[in-house]
Amino acid sequence: xxxxxxxxxxxxxxxxxxxxxxxxxxxxxxxxxxxxxxxxxxxxxxxxxxxxxxxxxxxxxxxxxxxxxxxxxxxxxxxxxxxxxxxxxxxxxxxxxxxxxxxxxxxxx
Numbered sequence: 001x002x003x004x005x006x007x008x009x010x011x012x013x014x015x016x017x018x019x020x021x022x023x024x025x026x027x028x029x030x031x032x033x034x035x036x037x038x039x040x041x042x043x044x045x046x047x048x049x050x051x052x053x054x055x056x057x058x059x060x061x062x063x064x065x066x067x068x069x070x071x072x073x074x075x076x077x078x079x080x081x082x083x084x085x086x087x088x089x090x091x092x093x094x095x096x097x098x099x100x101x102x103x104x105x106x107x108x109x
Contacts, residue, residue, distance in 0.1 A: 005079055009048055010041040014078055019049065022073030023058045049074055 006012050012032055020027045030052075039048050053059060056072040 007044055008041070009036050009039065009043050009045060012045065012079070017076065018078055019052060019074055020077050021053075021056070021058075022075065023070060024056075024073070026053075026056070026074075028052075045076065045079075049076065 009032070015032055016029050017032050017035055018027070018029045035048060039051060053072050053074040056074065058070065058072045
């Protein structure tokens with residue numbers, strides 16, 4: 001079953017909302033409950049991201065508009081990146097061979 005990308009804060013699937021930037025090293029994380037309280041649970045994630053990055057030096061709102069200028073590169077890596085694999089319980093991970101055994105423990109070889 002394919003899940004659609006969440007559009008609103010209330011639909012965000014994780015307790016912590018992580019933000020990264022493609023243009024610079026800025027990154028951060030926020031508790032989802034605090035974001036919902038501050039901006040409203042029905043606020044779009046795009047608008048929330050804009051409000052959180054309003055002071056970004058790459059933000060096009062703060063600069064003179066240019067045809068080929070790059071804007072702020074902020075994104076939500078947990079929902080915009082490649083899908084994460086499901087967590088496997090240790091029992092389903094399979095056996096892993098390790099060095100040692102009788103040969104190393106017994107001293108005979």
